[in-house]
Amino acid sequence: MMGSTSYFTSFYYLLVQISQLLAVFGLIDIYFIFARRSSSLGYLLAALSYVIGAWVFYRYSASQLKKIINEQIVMVRLNWNKFKPFLKGLESRDLQNILTNACNSLLKEILLDPNKRDYKVELKEQNGQDWRTGLKTITYAFKAYTSYPISVSGEPGGYKGFYKERVESVLNHIASLYQTKDTLLKVIVEIVPSEAYEDVLESLIPLDKAYQSIIKDGSPVLEVLKKYDMKYVLVRGRHLVGPAPGLVQIVENICDAQPVQSALDLFSGTGIIPVVLHRYKVASITCVDNGKHFDIVRQTIGAYQGINCISEDAFRFPISDHYDLIVADPYYEDAFNFLDKRIRDIYQNTTTFVFVCCGAEDEYLRSQCKAILQSYFADGTKEQSQFGQSIFICNRMHPS
Numbered sequence: 001m002m003g004s005t006s007y008f009t010s011f012y013y014l015l016v017q018i019s020q021l022l023a024v025f026g027l028i029d030i031y032f033i034f035a036r037r038s039s040s041l042g043y044l045l046a047a048l049s050y051v052i053g054a055w056v057f058y059r060y061s062a063s064q065l066k067k068i069i070n071e072q073i074v075m076v077r078l079n080w081n082k083f084k085p086f087l088k089g090l091e092s093r094d095l096q097n098i099l100t101n102a103c104n105s106l107l108k109e110i111l112l113d114p115n116k117r118d119y120k121v122e123l124k125e126q127n128g129q130d131w132r133t134g135l136k137t138i139t140y141a142f143k144a145y146t147s148y149p150i151s152v153s154g155e156p157g158g159y160k161g162f163y164k165e166r167v168e169s170v171l172n173h174i175a176s177l178y179q180t181k182d183t184l185l186k187v188i189v190e191i192v193p194s195e196a197y198e199d200v201l202e203s204l205i206p207l208d209k210a211y212q213s214i215i216k217d218g219s220p221v222l223e224v225l226k227k228y229d230m231k232y233v234l235v236r237g238r239h240l241v242g243p244a245p246g247l248v249q250i251v252e253n254i255c256d257a258q259p260v261q262s263a264l265d266l267f268s269g270t271g272i273i274p275v276v277l278h279r280y281k282v283a284s285i286t287c288v289d290n291g292k293h294f295d296i297v298r299q300t301i302g303a304y305q306g307i308n309c310i311s312e313d314a315f316r317f318p319i320s321d322h323y324d325l326i327v328a329d330p331y332y333e334d335a336f337n338f339l340d341k342r343i344r345d346i347y348q349n350t351t352t353f354v355f356v357c358c359g360a361e362d363e364y365l366r367s368q369c370k371a372i373l374q375s376y377f378a379d380g381t382k383e384q385s386q387f388g389q390s391i392f393i394c395n396r397m398h399p400s
Contacts (some may be wrong), residue, residue, distance in 0.1 A: 022275060078240040095178050096123060096140065099171055099187060103142055106167045111151060112201040112214055112235045119146040130184050137184045140175065149193035150201055154237050159333035163238060164189055202241075204270070204293045205231040220245035220387055228279065231300070234270045234293065235330070243272035246386025247329060247356055250393060254325060254352060255280040260320075264288070264350075266314040266328040271297040273327050274307045286310065288317045298328040300327065314338070319345040339372045347376040353394040 085221040100123055111117050126139045146152050154163030171187040179185040193199075205214065207225055210233045215221050221233065224245045234242035251273055254260065261283050265273045268287035277285050278301075285307045289297070310317070314330065315338060326346055330338045335357050346353055355373065357367045366383075370392065373381045377394040384391050 049219040068277065095175065095185075096125065099140055099142075099174060100121070102171060102174055103144075103167065103189065106170060107152065107368070110154075110163050110167070110238045111148075112238055112240065113151065113205055114209055114213060115205075116146075116151050116203070118148070119144050119152060121145075125387060133184070135182060135184050137186060140171075140185070140187045142171075142187070142189045143192050144189065145192045145194070147194045147197050148199045149191045150199040151203075151237060153191045155201065157333075158237075159331065160237075160239065164191055167256045179254070195352060201237045202291045202293050203235050205235060207231050207233065224248050228272060228275045230270060230272055230275065230330055232296070234272055238320040241331070242269035242329075244269075244329060244356060244387075244389060246384075246389050246391055247327070247354070248272060248276055249386060250354060250384065250391055251276050251327065252280075253324075254354070254393070255282070258324075258352070259351075260324045262323045263325040263327070264323045266317065266326070267330045268297065268309075269329060271301040271309070273329075274301055274309075275304070277325075278307055282306070284308075286314055286323075288314050290314070315341060319349050321349065323350050325352045326353070327354045330363070332358045332365070335348055336368050336372075339369055343372055343376055347396070351396055353377070353392075355392045355394065357390045357392060360388050360390045366390050385399065 015017065024224075039312055042218060053251075053257065101119065103123075107119055107121070108117065111119075122143045123146070124141045126141055128137045128139060129135070130137045152163065154161065156162045168187060168189045171189070175185040175187050207230075211222070214233060214235070221240070221243060224230070224243050227231070228248075230243060233240060255277070260277070260280065263274075263277050263282050263285050264285040265277075265285070268274065268289040269291075271287060274285045274287045274350065283306055287301075287307065288310045290311055290313045294309070294311055298311065301307055302309045314328070315334075319326075319342070326349070328338065328342075328346075335355075339355070355369070355371075357369045360366075370383065373392055373394050378397040380397045381392045
């Protein structure tokens with residue numbers, strides 16, 4: 001947004017400069033008319049055209065600049081209103097208020113699912129002594145009460161870490177800016193579940209709720225949802241994980257380039273790939289997932305003729321029949337282990353294997369997975385980066 005604004009403002013400043021040059025040219029022609037005491041029609045017309053051109057360029061550029069500046073003023077006001085509570089705390093140096101606002105903001109960022117934002121935060125200040133340094137310690141202890149503790153905390157050891165520790169690290173950094181040489185300031189965050197809860201990281205969110213809050217106009221995800229008439233997005237904790245538009249694009253390209261009569265989709269997620277394959281008239285489609293959300297997916301896409309939805313762990317699903325195409329889109333933390341355990345079965349029972357590995361920037365994980373794939377598919381292994389994901393397309397050079 002800022003880049004495009006800078007470009008357009010520069011453009012209109014250029015128009016202002018053009019108008020100034022035209023005005024100068026007009027004045028030069030007028031000077032020649034008076035200096036030579038001549039009423040040459042050519043000089044008069046040139047001077048008049050330069051002056052009119054200068055006026056038109058100036059008025060147009062000025063009006064456009066005014067619009068852009070007004071838009072920027074509105075955006076600044078919106079951002080100001082958003083951060084006003086936090087800034088008020090900074091001005092008063094009320095650390096409790098600053099930390100509370102920051103904690104609420106971080107928790108809202110974690111909870112992508114609007115249905116899970118039911119938490120309540122309490123803060124207590126505790127005084128003590130640090131056992132390592134002997135200094136006076138002030139601890140700000142937050143309790144976040146929620147019916148969705150797993151979604152707020154995240155899973156320890158997951159690909160993106162434990163969410164609660166991320167919140168604590170940010171709050172402790174803020175607190176460190178206010179501590180003195182004689183006093184240590186610490187922040188801890190405790191996630192307190194309700195007495196009875198049933199919570200998983202994965203959530204299927206209807207498109208009407210996901211639109212604007214999670215996906216925006218122009219989003220490739222939104223385009224894919226509309227193209228295949230899908231009604232849900234899949235989030236896992238604080239991450240949007242499906243549908244994956246890059247994977248959809250690659251499967252479309254494969255179906256355009258070669259005949260596909262049978263396909264297996266592992267870690268099916270939203271079920272977008274079976275729907276794509278059905279649109280391409282693939283006769284036999286099997287999709288596998290063991291997430292609780294998959295019950296809804298199965299009810300939605302199971303009605304399509306030729307799609308067989310199976311609730312089972314993709315790590316254990318028997319791959320014994322031959323498939324023209326196998327697609328696997330595991331969670332990133334499972335990518336290497338999945339390949340390590342299942343690559344032999346996959347290689348022996350497919351012609352083409354499409355594997356979503358990780359984020360395109362995760363070089364170490366990419367190199368590990370690529371080595372396994374090349375050990376089986378050799379030169380038939382190709383890597384593509386699609387919308388920030390690293391996706392491998394593997395073809396058996398001499399399928400049995």
